[in-house]
Amino acid sequence: MSGAAGRGARTEAIHCLDVLCPMHAIVDATGHIVHAGPTLEKLGARAGAAVTGERFLELFELRRPKPVDSMHGLCALAGVKLHLALRRPPRTEVKGILVPVDDCAGVAPPGGAVINLSFGISIIEAVRDFGLTGTDFAATDLAVEMLFLVEAKAAVTEELRRLNRRLEEARSAAEQQALTDTLTGLWNRRAMEPVLARLSAEKRGAALMQIDLDGFKAVNDTFGHAAGDHLLREVAARLTAATRQCDTVTRTGGDEFVLILPGVTDPGQVSRLAGRLVAEIERPLHFDGGTLAVSASIGISIAPPGAAFDPERMVQEADTALYAVKNVGRRGHLIYTPDLGRIGASPARAARR
Amino acid sequence: MHGLINRAIEEFARGTYGDEFWQEVVQRCDLGVDHFEAMMSYEPQLTGRVLEGLAAALDTPRAELLEDIGTFLVSSGTGAIRRLLRFSGLDFVDFLHALDDLPARARLAVPELDMPHLRLDLHTPCDFALTVCSPFASELRFGHVMIGLLRAMADDYGALVYLDYKGGRGATEMIAIRLLETAFAEGRAFDLGASA
Numbered sequence: 001m002s003g004a005a006g007r008g009a010r011t012e013a014i015h016c017l018d019v020l021c022p023m024h025a026i027v028d029a030t031g032h033i034v035h036a037g038p039t040l041e042k043l044g045a046r047a048g049a050a051v052t053g054e055r056f057l058e059l060f061e062l063r064r065p066k067p068v069d070s071m072h073g074l075c076a077l078a079g080v081k082l083h084l085a086l087r088r089p090p091r092t093e094v095k096g097i098l099v100p101v102d103d104c105a106g107v108a109p110p111g112g113a114v115i116n117l118s119f120g121i122s123i124i125e126a127v128r129d130f131g132l133t134g135t136d137f138a139a140t141d142l143a144v145e146m147l148f149l150v151e152a153k154a155a156v157t158e159e160l161r162r163l164n165r166r167l168e169e170a171r172s173a174a175e176q177q178a179l180t181d182t183l184t185g186l187w188n189r190r191a192m193e194p195v196l197a198r199l200s201a202e203k204r205g206a207a208l209m210q211i212d213l214d215g216f217k218a219v220n221d222t223f224g225h226a227a228g229d230h231l232l233r234e235v236a237a238r239l240t241a242a243t244r245q246c247d248t249v250t251r252t253g254g255d256e257f258v259l260i261l262p263g264v265t266d267p268g269q270v271s272r273l274a275g276r277l278v279a280e281i282e283r284p285l286h287f288d289g290g291t292l293a294v295s296a297s298i299g300i301s302i303a304p305p306g307a308a309f310d311p312e313r314m315v316q317e318a319d320t321a322l323y324a325v326k327n328v329g330r331r332g333h334l335i336y337t338p339d340l341g342r343i344g345a346s347p348a349r350a351a352r353r
Numbered sequence: 354m355h356g357l358i359n360r361a362i363e364e365f366a367r368g369t370y371g372d373e374f375w376q377e378v379v380q381r382c383d384l385g386v387d388h389f390e391a392m393m394s395y396e397p398q399l400t401g402r403v404l405e406g407l408a409a410a411l412d413t414p415r416a417e418l419l420e421d422i423g424t425f426l427v428s429s430g431t432g433a434i435r436r437l438l439r440f441s442g443l444d445f446v447d448f449l450h451a452l453d454d455l456p457a458r459a460r461l462a463v464p465e466l467d468m469p470h471l472r473l474d475l476h477t478p479c480d481f482a483l484t485v486c487s488p489f490a491s492e493l494r495f496g497h498v499m500i501g502l503l504r505a506m507a508d509d510y511g512a513l514v515y516l517d518y519k520g521g522r523g524a525t526e527m528i529a530i531r532l533l534e535t536a537f538a539e540g541r542a543f544d545l546g547a548s549a
Contacts, residue, residue, distance in 0.1 A: 128546035134443045147545055148440035152462030155433050156392075163392050 010106040017107070020138055021116045023094075026101075027056050029111030031071030039136045040117065046130045047088045056115065060084040060094070075100055075113060084117070090129045095120040119143070124150060183229060184236035186257070187250040195248045195260055196311035205265040205305030208258065209274060210318040211239070213281065214295040214330040216255040223290050231285060231292050238280045242273075258318075265305055267335055274298045274333035297325040298333035354397040354489070355466045359389035362403055365425040374410070382406035394465070397489050416497045416518070423501020427509065437462070438506060439543045445512035445535060449473055449481055469495045481530040482519075489524070496526030503530065511540030 014035055017024050022039035036044070036051040044051035049059060057069060064083035068074055075098065082096040096117045101108040108114060119126045123143055126132065137143045179191035187195075199206045213235065220228035232255065239249050239257060248260040259277075264270055281296040299322025303309035317336040325334045334340070366375045379387045382402045389395065408415045427435045441458065442448030451458075456468040470486040483503075487494045500516050507514040513534040519527040 124546065131544075131546075133543075133545055144440055144545070148437060148458065149461055151433075151440070152437055155437075156462055159391050163390055166390075 013107045017114065022136060022138055023117040025051070025056060025115045025117070026108045027071070027113050027115060028109040029071065031055050031057055031074065033059070034109065034112070039132070042132070042136060043086070043092075043130055047086060047090070049088055059087060060096075061087050063093075071111075074098060078113070082115075090125070092126050092129060093120070093122045094118060123147065181251040184233050184251050186236050186240070187248060189250065189252040189258075192248070192250055192252070192258060192260065192315075193311065196314065199260070199262050200303070200308045200311060202262075203306055203308055204263045205303050205307075206309075206314075207261040207264040207270045207300060207302045208314050208318045209261070209270075209277075209333075210299040210315075210322040211257040211259065211277065211281075212297045212299075212322055212326070213255040214297055216294050219292050219294060223287065223292060227287050227290070227292055230287050231294065234285050235281055235294075238283070239277065242277055242280050258315075263305075265302055267302065270300055270302060270335065271333065274300060278331065278333065295331040297322055297330045299323070299325060299336065300333060301336040354395045354400045355463070356389050356391045356393040356395060357463060357466060359395055359400055359403065360391040361426060362400070362407070362422060363389050365422045365429075366407055368429055369421070369425065370411075378403070378406045378410050381410060397493060400489075401493055419495065419497035420501035420504075423498035423503075424505045425501075426498075427502055427505035435506075435509060436543070436547070438502075439509070440545075445507055445510035445514070446532065448506060448510065449483075449530065452483065469499070471499075479532040481532070483528040483530060485526045485528065487524040487526075491521075491524045494521060494524060494526055496521055496528060500528055503528070508538075509541050511536055511538040513537035 014026070017026075018037050022037040023043075024037045025033045025040055026035040028034050032055050033052055041051050044054075044059070051059065057071075057074065062068055062074070062077075062082060062084055065077065065080060068077070078098050078100050080097070082098065084094050084096050086092045086094070094117045096115050098113050098115045100113045102110055102112075118141075123146060127143075127147060134144050179187055181188040196206075196208075216228065216231070219231055232251070235257070236249070236251060239259065243249060243259060243261070246262055250258045250260075252258050261270070261273075264273075278296050278298065281294060285292045299318045299320065301314045301317035301321065303314055320340050321334045321336040324340050325332050363375065366378060376387065382405070384399065384403065404415060404418065407413075408418050411418065427438065437458075438448070441451035441455065450473065452471045452473050455471055459466050459468050467488040469488065470484075472484040472486075474482045474484070476482060483499065485494070485496045485499050496518060500518060503514070503516055512532065515531040515533060517529040517531075519529050521527065
């Protein structure tokens with residue numbers, strides 16, 4: 001600053017303020033701005049207001065700690081953090097602090113003050129509204145770092161948002177493709193299709209059992225969902241234990257299970273197994289001090305050996321048989337026959353234990 | 354290795370040579386993934402394998418490849434990296450003086466990001482030496498990425514510079530930067546609040 005020595009003390013002091021606090025205003029005893037830092041001048045120019053010569057309180061509205069309308073009132077708030085807003089659009093909010101300067105190198109006229117301003121949290125909008133650049137801030141000001149941080153964080157957040165969406169898509173796709181039931185570890189409904197297709201192609205014949213628990217809702221309602229879940233897991237284990245390795249045990253819905261038994265086509269054999277399964281399911285289960293008891297209804301369809309079968313039709317037939325069992329008061333099993341398809345057909349044939 | 358670095362390499366390959374080319378590289382390197390997630394971590398060896406596969410597929414020396422990646426980071430894509438780098442300095446010299454802070458600046462945004470350690474030494478007002486120290490093993494160095502990046506940033510600021518790779522030892526490399534003109538051309542405009 002070789003030229004500084006030649007300047008008057010006031011010029012030098014003002015230059016100092018311009019560099020260190022580019023958003024300051026020097027006001028006289030009547031509250032008029034006699035000098036403004038370059039960034040404050042820029043703000044005024046962008047907002048279409050003269051800065052120098054204007055009354056400070058005409059340019060800015062003091063909101064906190066309390067509204068004042070005179071230089072006297074303003075000076076009373078010396079050293080206190082001021083919350084101000086530009087009176088003109090875009091009505092930018094700024095923070096400020098006032099220092100009374102009576103006679104400091106003649107910076108301000110007697111009874112005047114220096115007010116320094118800063119954007120605070122409104123900086124993001126302010127930079128955009130006033131077209132500010134790096135040179136509009138003091139070199140030591142963290143404003144640009146703040147802007148960097150905001151932009152970097154926005155980029156990172158956006159990337160995380162996209163990652164989340166991709167993960168969510170992948171999760172739901174995996175769930176769609178999954179063939180197991182997460183609660184019981186049994187196969188789920190989706191797993192049935194390929195098994196039935198294979199058995200049909202093998203033409204060995206098969207039996208399909210639709211098992212519906214009776215009284216499960218009461219267990220859930222009385223003992224809670226944890227008990228219900230426990231019961232479902234136990235039923236799954238009992239069904240698995242009572243069947244062969246080559247049989248497919250699936251849980252197809254809340255309290256619905258389907259068993260696929262390859263090569264089992266003798267109605268007598270299927271009936272005996274069904275009776276055993278109902279007995280197994282009815283065995284009481286102790287849980288958390290209570291006794292959980294349910295029964296089961298089983299609808300059965302049998303595909304005879306030597307021919308392919310329609311898997312969908314087989315499921316429907318077992319379903320029809322199951323509803324026939326339910327119609328006669330549940331608990332028991334029934335093998336599908338074509339006359340079951342007719343309304344009200346021979347419910348008495350449901351085997352009761 | 355932070356996914357951001359792998360992802361940048363992937364975007365460079367896809368953006369410059371196309372998606373098919375990238376899939377070829379993926380198969381050639383037996384990566385096990387066909388895309389990198391920017392916000393996940395990967396084994397550092399994976400980055401080495403990708404770079405090796407890219408250099409082989411392009412029949413280009415690794416140094417040249419890295420330099421192209423550095424240029425790509427600044428001059429392509431969304432321009433987000435260019436913008437974030439421009440926050441460092443008002444002009445190119447200011448930017449050079451802020452290079453020491455660059456890793457800390459990057460960590461401010463992404464705390465887990467391991468960046469090369471950078472140190473700028475001033476020889477004359479126009480001559481600088483930049484030391485680039487890789488946080489990874491010596492076979493994974495990024496000095497040439499810095500050359501590409503600095504060249505593109507000089508362009509962005511409108512400065513004319515001469516950059517010279519002075520070689521490396523271990524994980525450390527040296528780059529000589531000579532400033533020929535600070536205002537050689539009109540730089541690209543930088544609006545502080547553009548995307549805020």
